[in-house]
Amino acid sequence: MENGEARFRALLEAEEKIEPTDWMPEGYRQTLIRQIAQHAHSEIIGMQPEGNWISRAPTLRRKAILMAKVQDEAGHGLYLYSAAETLGVTRDQLMDLLHTGRQKYSSIFNYPTLSWADMGAIGWLVDGAAITNQVMLKRCSYGPYARAMVKICLEESFHQRQGYEIMLALCRGSEEQKAMAQDALNRWWWPSLMMFGPHDSESTHSEQSIEWKIKRVSNDDLRQQFVDMTVPQADYLGLVVPDPSLAWNEDRQHYDFGPIDWDEFWSVVKGHGPMNQERIEHKRRVWDEGAWVREAAAAFGERERNRGAA
């Protein structure tokens, strides 16, 4: 064990990846299970708000794009579940932990998608925020997680660009369409900033995660990166970011922005967001309705194996 600890430290120090067969501290394993599972659950639950608009996409092209994007989210969830399983949990356990609310998914998916412009705002802002986080996670010390991130980041850039393109089309359209885009930005801006989690001073796991090189950049630094990147993009659209305190700070060479409503954040985390109940109920219902498919497939697989043995 002592040897294992020393080797683990040496690998981290040398910027080498930790692999499933390596010794690792129990806290490291548990932190990764929690984080990767939450990430996977977010991809899976994240299919719902966008799936909501597939049948009402304004053109065939937009419909095809949205379907491809939602399919990507499913794929990303599966890469991540595989990565979590290398730490010794089973898929069934992870499903159960999600369905019983003992593991969480990103709070952003507990907001409703009220108009087509929300498909634009989600791609642009929510996927934009996710990319900011995931680019950092490509350098995560845990090999299977880092490798999943490489694959995901490659695909995620299409998500953000298609979202921005939707916003651009609306902003170049009629007054009504532009107003729809502005309304979507108004509703998604603050929840997107909350995606980076609590302030560094309030974040319970941050310091340890940075020491273990699971995270490489703090919540507040990532959030600042995102704001700096996104504000000029909003300017280009001719939209107004819903923050009266937002201003370029020449000294810091960053944008200053107003205070985040952490009461809202914690309330949504604790299950009181507008869509918490519906999202998880939907997930559970679909899981239960699919039980016979899983059982039939398992029985078929069993029969095939027995046939091979005979």
Add this chain to the structure above:
Amino acid sequence: MTYSVPKVAGEVEAEVGREAESVWPLWEVFIRQKRGLSHVHAGSLHASDAEAALLAARDVYTRRVEGVSIWVVSSADIVASDPDDAPAFFESIEKPYRHATHYDIPDEVGQM
């Protein structure tokens, strides 16, 4: 790669008492990017049987013309060396004379 990791300890195991057998078997997915190249590991997935694994691999790992052929291999059938035994399997450092750079050839001789 095998996933012969220690059982997860603590809360997760204690709280969820499901049989691991209820899960579909695990498969490793390999993709050949184009003719002439080897199949390279792309990831893993659960599926009830080999054919279902192949179909799932198509959906999960090849949404952007990643290649021309897929292998799926039951993860349980993979035999892996222990990274701690690496010296026994990879000893080239001790035998530099197996590498071309070990030999001094005068520049005048030219490319060799």
